[in-house]
Amino acid sequence: MENKIFDPNGTIPDNGNYFGIPLSPEDAALVLISAPWDTTVSQRAGSSYAPDAIIEASRRVDFFEPMAPYSWRKGIATAPIDYTLQDTSHRLRSDAERVIKVHDDIGSFAFDHLVYERRLRRVNDATEMMIDNIYNQSKQWLSKGKIVGLVGGDQSTAYGHIKAVAEKYGNIGILHVDSGLDLRDGHHGFSLSSDSVMFNVLRDIKGVDKLLGVGVRAFTPAEWEMATNDERIKLFTGQQMWAQHFEGVNWSTICSDIIAELPENVYVSLDIDGLTIECSPHTGTLVAGGLRFPEIVYLLGRIVDSGRKIVGFDLTEVVPDLEDKTDAAVASRLLYNMCCMALKHHDAPDVL
DSSP: OOOOOOOTTSOOOOSSSGGGOOOOGGGOSEEEEEEOOOTTOSSOOOGGGHHHHHHHHHTTOOOOOTTSTTGGGGOEEEOOOOHHHHHHHHHHHHHHHHHHHHHHTSSOOHHHHHTHHHHHHHHHHHHHHHHHHHHHHHHHHHTTTOEEEEEESSGGGHHHHHHHHHHHHOSEEEEEEOSBOOOOSSBTTBTTOGGGHHHHHHHHOTTEEEEEEESOOBOOHHHHHHHHHOTTEEEEOHHHHHHHHHTTOOHHHHHHHHHHTOOSEEEEEEEGGGBOGGGOTTSSOOOSOOBOHHHHHHHHHHHHHTTOEEEEEEEEOOOOOSSOOHHHHHHHHHHHHHHHHHHTTOOOOOOO
């Protein structure tokens, strides 16, 4: 490998890579792929801008992680970002908004109903294309022995990555940190909506043995019924965890209960709105409650220390703001922690 000069104690270069690390994907143990896409979000759009905003904010992340010292030396690389995804997402967002209006019957005109099916088909076909794109990117790097993480975009982008990871490892458990369950059987007519991603995963993807909803606190009756009747699903709701806290149960004990439900290979799906609102005040779905930042960091550390492996992960629904940099700053720190935890016990040589 070509000798690369990188000083984590100095000024981090503005080179378009996450954390400014000057490695090609071929040379690193962990590869980050990006999905600048948010066509089907039902509320505030903007997460298609998250990869670029997180790359910029990540230059201000300090590298020493006490829970996984020097794991970054195994290498974190940035795969080229396919900006045609972002272009397509932006182009079709107006179609998606018209479809949503027809479903909500808010301000929709006769013309909207007339072209509804064509708009819906365009959005569904494009979303399927995006999922295939992410699946192929993920599969490419997984086949070369890399750990792969995904930076969204909305949570529909996770489907293709989860599919590739499940095919690679099989028998995985998904730690799903989110405000909602994402178990809707289609939403606003979108077959691959961000609100349906875990429903689609459980329906379609072989090798997903467990889905743990952690911090979830907003659900429809149909989602709740599915979650309580499907033996693959285990919930640690926000309401349940708050009650335990109020009754004197500490977070360490709750984490032990969560970890006991996980298999050896763990996929972490982290929707930023699974955390408290102050961690991501501009995300599209604002739901009071959620995990605090130190709680999710502690949980990830405990998972790895238990001997389980993080074999893939995604970070989604981050909506950056031009003035308030909170969302991107918190997301970049979370992303770095996820990378370090995935690399901690990964059998790879230091390359930096």
